[in-house]
Amino acid sequence: xxxxxxxxxxxxxxxxxxxxxxxxxxxxxxxxxxxxxxxxxxxxxxxxxxxxxxxxxxxxxxxxxxxxxxxxxxxxxxxxxxxxxxxxxxxxxxxxxxxxxxxxxxxxxxxxxxxxxxxxxxxxxxxxxxxxxxxxxxxxxxxxxxxxxxxxxxxxxxxxxxxxxxxxxxxxxxxxxxxxxxxxxxxxxxxxxxxxxxxxxxxxxxxxxxxxxxxxxxxxxxxxxxxxxxxxxxxxxxxxxxxxxxxxxxxxxxxxxxxxxxxxxxxxxxxxxxx
Ligand SMILES: NC(=O)CCC(=O)C(=O)O
Numbered sequence: 051x052x053x054x055x056x057x058x059x060x061x062x063x064x065x066x067x068x069x070x071x072x073x074x075x076x077x078x079x080x081x082x083x084x085x086x087x088x089x090x091x092x093x094x095x096x097x098x099x100x101x102x103x104x105x106x107x108x109x110x111x112x113x114x115x116x117x118x119x120x121x122x123x124x125x126x127x128x129x130x131x132x133x134x135x136x137x138x139x140x141x142x143x144x145x146x147x148x149x150x151x152x153x154x155x156x157x158x159x160x161x162x163x164x165x166x167x168x169x170x171x172x173x174x175x176x177x178x179x180x181x182x183x184x185x186x187x188x189x190x191x192x193x194x195x196x197x198x199x200x201x202x203x204x205x206x207x208x209x210x211x212x213x214x215x216x217x218x219x220x221x222x223x224x225x226x227x228x229x230x231x232x233x234x235x236x237x238x239x240x241x242x243x244x245x246x247x248x249x250x251x252x253x254x255x256x257x258x259x260x261x262x263x264x265x266x267x268x269x270x271x272x273x274x275x276x277x278x279x280x281x282x283x284x285x286x287x288x289x290x291x292x293x294x295x296x297x298x299x300x301x302x303x304x305x306x307x308x309x310x311x312x313x314x315x316x317x318x319x320x321x322x323x324x325x
Contacts (some may be wrong), residue, residue, distance in 0.1 A: 054295065056296055067107060091257060092268075099259070107223055118140075122155060129153055159201065166205065168180050175231055189215055202226045221250075223252060228255065239269055249310070251301060258285075
């Protein structure tokens with residue numbers, strides 16, 4: 051399908067897991083009513099975002115209330131559902147994991163955040179996901195009606211190598227559930243998505259939780275960016291559905307008109323320096 055309607059659900063997340071699931075299920079249904087066939091939730095949508103919460107809210111995949119809700123919602127609404135992320139428990143290790151569900155309610159992809167959010171900006175924000183989480187080690191794509199879609203999570207947006215690999219693998223859309231903060235969000239969130247989109251000539255979705263009042267405060271501003279690097283749609287801070295009609299012909303046009311991928315001097319890049 052070359053043209054489709056997408057919906058990014060900028061969900062208001064609270065400390066009550068079941069309320070988060072109910073609210074998410076409700077927004078998914080609203081997105082379906084708007085005609086969306088690809089719907090995506092934000093990072094950490096079943097729990098507040100914070101290292102002290104990850105173990106308490108973690109579930110195994112695919113058994114648990116969060117996967118049950120996602121599977122049911124995908125099936126009942128007959129949509130592809132990118133289930134944001136939630137803390138995953140596997141063999142006594144914890145991951146920040148994104149699941150993807152097809153319209154039959156089947157789990158078709160699972161991506162574990164590869165670059166953990168460990169930063170220290172004195173007086174502003176210090177965060178260390180690696181205190182409780184392990185990183186994933188695999189790139190993950192899924193097929194959405196003939197389109198290859200690549201997955202990343204939030205801080206992964208900063209690593210252009212990951213996005214480039216997805217482009218090389220044939221992706222035309224990258225989806226990043228994410229929860230940027232009030233320090234980096236205002237200056238980096240939009241810019242990073244536009245950069246990944248422009249560099250790789252593909253669509254980028256960034257899906258944030260809505261702004262909350264305390265703890266880790268999410269920037270919001272869920273965003274759809276096209277292969278020209280243009281922002282097609284962007285939320286404000288509150289809970290809302292960002293919808294956008296995606297025309298994959300744009301990818302083909304941009305790639306043909308500005309054919310940077312065939313023009314890369316990999317003969318030089320690959321020999322000058324090995325990382
Ligand atoms: N959840 C995250 O990975 C946050 C990333 C972030 O805020 C950043 O600045 O990078």
